[in-house]
Amino acid sequence: MAADHTGIGPARERVLEAAERVVVEVGAARLTLDAVSQAAGVSKGGLLYHFPSKESLLGALAQRYVDSMQGCIATARDAIEDGGSARDLKACVLGVLGSDPRLKAMGAVLLATAANDLALLEVIRERITQQTQELSESDVDFARASIVLLAIDGLKMRESLRISAFSAEQREQIVNELMKLADEAYR
Amino acid sequence: MAADHTGIGPARERVLEAAERVVVEVGAARLTLDAVSQAAGVSKGGLLYHFPSKESLLGALAQRYVDSMQGCIATARDAIEDGGSARDLKACVLGVLGSDPRLKAMGAVLLATAANDLALLEVIRERITQQTQELSESDVDFARASIVLLAIDGLKMRESLRISAFSAEQREQIVNELMKLADEAYR
DNA sequence: TTAACTGTACCGGCTGGACGGTTTACAGTA
C-alpha cells in the first residue's frame, strides 16, 4: 500500500489534488513536474514513480474530473425525491452547478489538459458523446434539454476561468430557470 | 509602410492569423515564437519587432478575438430585419454560432491565452461584465436571456475543443430553439 | 524481501528573448 505518513491519503491522490491546485493558482503554463511534486509534498522521483510521464498525469487528471462530475451528478440525483422524468436532467444542473468542491477546478483542469495535448480530451469527448446519444434516445425535447446542458457547461466554464459576472442572486435565478427548463423539456 | 511582398497584407495581421493557425493545428502547447514566425513567413526577429514579447502577442490575439466576435454579432444584427426587442439576443445566437470563419478558432485562441496567462482573459472578462450589466438593465427576462448566452458559450466551447457530438440536424434544432428562447425572453 | 518511496545529480532539447546588422520607404534638398 501507499505510504501516507507525510500527508493525507495515498500519494497518488495527493499528487492529483496538488496538480489541480497548481493549475488553479499559477496557471496551466506553470504546471510543471517540479511544481506538482513540490505542492504534493512528494519528491520528483516519487511523482514519476506514480505517473511515468507528464502525459499520464494529465490523463489521470482528466479521468478524475470525469469521475468527479459523474459522482456529483449521482449524489444530486439521489437528493431529488420528486424529479419525475426530468430527474436526470435536473441532477445535472444541481450536480454540476452545486457547491461540491471537487468540481471547482473543473474548467482549469480541462484547460490544462487541452492546452498540453488535445488528445487528452478523448475521455471527455466520450462522455459527451454518450450523453448526447442517451438524450436523443429518450423521449425528451432534445433541443431544450441540450440547451440546459450547454448552459451548464457555459456557466461552469465562465466560473472556472473566473470571467463570470453574475451576482449571487442572478446566479440563483439562472439555476432556478434551468430547473424549470428541465421540467419543460419533458412536457 | 509595412513590407507586404512576401505574403498577404501587413505583417502584423499575418502574424496573428498564423498564430491562430498554429494553435488550431498543433495545439496551444506548441504555440512558440518559432512556430508562429515560421507559419507567418516572418523571421523571429521580425515577429518580436511587432510583438515585443509572447505575452503581447497573446494579448493581441485575445483582443482580436473579442473584436471579431463583436463584428460577427453586428453583422448578424444587421441581417435581422424583424427582430423585435429580441433582436440583440438573436444576433448573438446567429453571430457567434454562425458560419463566419473568423470565429472558428475562437475557443482555441481563448484556450491558448488562458493557458499561458490567466490575466490575459481580462479583456474577455470586461466584455462579459458589460454584457451582463446591459442585460440586467434591459426589460428582458434576465435568467432566460442569460441561459441563451451561456448555451451559446457552451456550444462554442465544445465545438472549438472538438468535443461536441451533435449532428448537423441536432445543431440546427438547438440553434432554432435558442432563437425561440430569445423571443420568449421578451414576452 | 518487496513495494513505495526519497534525494541528488545530471542531461539534451527547446524556448523566450536579446542583439547587431540589413533592407526598405520616404522626406528633404538641390
Place this chain on the structure above:
DNA sequence: TACTGTAAACCGTCCAGCCGGTACAGTTAA
C-alpha cells in the same frame, strides 16, 4: 531627377534557463 539621411521594418544568430525525463543509491514500513 538624383542624391542622401533617417527611421521603420525586418533578418538571423546566439544564449541562458527551464523543463521533462533518467539514473541510481539509499530509506522506510509492512
